[in-house]
Amino acid sequence: MRSRSALRDRTGSTPVSTPVGRHSTSGAPAPSTKAPPPPPASPVPPVPVADDQMTHRQILEALSGLLLALLVAILSSTIVTNALPTILAELNGTQSQYTWVVTATLLSATATTPVWGKLADLFSKKVLMQASISLFALGSILCGLATSVPMLIGFRAVQGLGLGGVQALAAVIIAAMVSPRERGRYSGYLGAVFAVGTVSGPLVGGLIVDTSWLGWRWCFFVVVPVAIAAFIVLGRTLRLPLIKRKVSIDWLGATLIVGGVCLLLVWVSFAGNAFAWTSTTSLVLLGAALLCLAGAVLVERRVSEPVVPLRLFRDRTFTLATVAGIGLGIAMFGGSLFIGQYFQLGRGHSPTAAGLLTLPLVLSLFVTSTASGWLISRWGRWKGFLTAGSISLLLGLCLLATIDHDTQLWLVGCYLALLGSGVGLSMQNLVLAVQNNTHARDLGAATATVTFFRSLGGATGVSVLGAVLSGQVAARVAAATGGAAGEAGASLDIATLPKPLQDVVHAAYGDATGLVFGISAVAAVVTLVAVLFIREVPLRTTV
Known part of the structure; x- marks a missing residue:
């Protein structure tokens, strides 16, 4: 017979004492000494969420701050x-x-992007994001106060x-909060923003x-309140675990990378013009750029915490x-920049009308980015969307290469929709x-x-394509006027030109834009x- 303690462990209560023998003293059958059956098992409780794992609600709350920050970044590029x-x-600026x-903005953003990414592996991602938002807001305020083009270019940097x-x-x-399998729908939100x-x-x-009592300076001031809101929301909602490890910052490698990239972009921007x-x-510029980048490669191979780990390039994906x-x-930067210039300088539309005419590009990007993100999270397959996006991107640019100053606007809108679909399906x-392939x-x-x-x-594309367009x-203005007004093509204040010359410059911009898209x-x-x-690898279900 089992002991009372054993029965207590199984049933949770003390059993009634029973005789040891087969019969009681009265001759009645002795009750069974077998322990009563345990109570039905309760349903298995759900696995608790770890303290360092964010719930869906927490992810959406933090995502709201990230989306505001991204909105600020995108607005800074597109609002101008x-x-x-x-x-x-x-x-009194020129085409160059x-x-x-x-x-200037793309150059400084490009050169420092690897540094920001490496710092995110070493320090608090939340603090770094708030620091970058603060730096961006400061630059926006300074841009609004600029009084000359060189000053504006410096503050844009x-x-x-x-x-x-x-x-x-x-x-x-987002990658630190969500697994690759579920990341598609959240990345779709990024595409929507x-x-x-x-x-x-x-x-x-x-x-x-177009509003006289505001002025162009508010193009920079208007993003500052959004940046402040993003800073506050992130401070209240973003909770990420900080993995403490030995910190070793590769300052030499970072300096060489930034210097090499800047010299390379300066060379591409001014060569053939200045x-x-x-x-x-x-x-000299090209040699210095290559020397800096070669030195960066040597440094990155030796340090313990490289800014750009060269081992990453061993992965095919x-x-x-x-x-x-x-x-x-x-395609992304060149398309969005030069299509706005095409509508204004090539077709003579106002800035507001030019913004409305780019709606096909934006709406197609919105729909394809959001829809593909949800479908990838549901099906777990991504290669087909990426391939379709690349094809749509190429097709849209090829069709845009055929436009001139007389192309029907509805055709341009269709071409822009194809370009937007390509970007939306490919970017995220x-x-x-x-x-998905990275530790x-x-x-x-x-x-x-x-x-x-x-x-x-x-x-690089904006610099090269801008030089080609200029x-x-x-050349087209000089050819149309017999060389008498070749300098008119360098001026962006077309409204001050004589009416016949305005038509010549509009036609020159409209016809030259097609070549820009052809190069793209x-x-x-x-x-x-x-x-x-690229080989498709199943999406992981863990962060």
Whole structure:
């Protein structure tokens, strides 16, 4: 017979004492000594959520702050798209300075993106995000106070320092909160915000410059309240575990990378315009850039915590995604920048009307990005969406290469819708493919490196395409006027030109823009080939 303590362990109560023998003293059968059956088992309780794992509600709350920060970053890039002709006309700027107002932001953002990503692997991601938002807000205020084009370009570079952090850290923070399998739908929100910022930026910028009592300076001031709101929301909602480990910052590698990238972009931007491609200045800039980048490679191979871990390039998906991101960056930044200039300077529309005419691009990006994110989370497959996006990107750019100053606007809208679909299906899914193949310790560096190459493609593309457009416009104006008004093509204040000359300049911009998209299509071919060779790996279900 089992002891009372044993029975107490099984039933939770003390049993009634019974005789040891087979019969009681009265001769009645003795009650069974077998223990009563245990009570029915209760349902298995759910596995508790770990203290360092965020719930769905907490993820959505933190995501609201991230989306606000991203909205600020996108607005800074798009709100000046339709306002730049007015800004440069008031500040007596030229076509070459036009592209540099955009390139300065892209240059500083691109050069510092790997640094922000590596810091995210070593320090608090929340503090770093708030620091980048603060830096961005400071740059925006300074841009609104600029009194000359060189001053505006310098302050746009300060703005880009914060922009690089926001772009890199947003994707890293989401990857730290959500598993790759569930990340698709959250990444879809990022794509939706990208679309909203892309459409609202040009519209808001156009309305601001078309409103006399506001003025173009409010294109920069208006994003500051949104940045402050993002800072506060992130401070209240974002809760991520800080993995403490030995911190070793590769300052030498970071300096060489930033210096090499800056020198390379300066060379690409000015060669062929300020100096010849084969001049001594050109060779010095290119040689210094290559020397810095070669030194960075040597340093990154030796340090314990490299800014860009070279071992990441051993992964096939990572390497192909970085190559694909270069062409995607050219299409993203070049397409959004030069299409606004096409509608205003090539077709004579107001900044507000130019913003409305870009709606097909933005709406298609919004729909494809959001829908593909949800479907990827549901099906767990991503390669098909990425391939379809690359094809749509190439097709849209090829069709845009055929436009001129007489192309029907509804046709341009259809071409823009194809371009937007390509960007929406490709942008976030390239990052998702890389994050799915990356160890948690390298998540920040890997994400930032992919973003870096995408931004590098955009910055290089804007510089090169801007130089091509400027040269083409000047040549077409000179040809149409017999060389008598070749300098008119360099001016962005077309309204001050005589009416016959205005028509010539409008036609020159409208006809030259097609060549810009044709060059971008060549880069899109590289993107498509790289995507086709990426091997699909099942999405992980863990962070």
